[in-house]
Amino acid sequence: MAVSMVVLASRPRDWTQEQFTNWWRGPHADAARVLPGLIAYRHGAVTKDYDNPEAPGWDGHAVLTFADQAALDAAFASPEWKAATAQTKGMGGRRIILITDEVDLLAGDDHG
Template sequence: MAVSLVVLASRPGDWTQARFTEWWRGPHADAAKRLPGLIAYRHGAVTKDYDSPEVPGWDGHAVLTFADQAALDAAFASPEWAAATAQTKGMGGRRIILVTEEVDLLAGGGNG
């Protein structure tokens, strides 16, 4: 079963959302794309935060998908992971990171 690393993040306090998105889709994506076993990598820039429309709490999300947990674990242990995450050290902002097991509900996956 595919597993995904899902990251929800806000930018550093002194960055604009445009700068954060440019960095995430540019240098940071270039590093993350090198992760061994990565089979899909998507990024979304937040355009509306329904829970906080006046002052959005989040600026973007990423979903990095691997064939299974073993592939994700191998990526975590890789020098490519160390290089990609080194870019975020001391950056500021907030984040939530989840590991999920995914099924495609449009393709008939799941329990229903």
């Protein structure tokens, strides 16, 4: 069963949404896409916050998918992980990181 790391993040206070998205999809993506065992990597820039449309609480999310927990653990132990996370040190902003067991609910009748 696939395992994903889901990250929900807000930008540093002195960055625009555009700066944050460009960094996330540029230099940070370049560092993260080389993680060993990574089989999918998606990013979404928040365009609307239904709960707080006047002042969105989040600026983007990423989903990094691995074949299983062992592959995720190997990525976490890698020098590539250390390089990717070093970019975020001291940035500010907020984040939530979740590890999830993922099932494709469109793929068929096996739901877990």
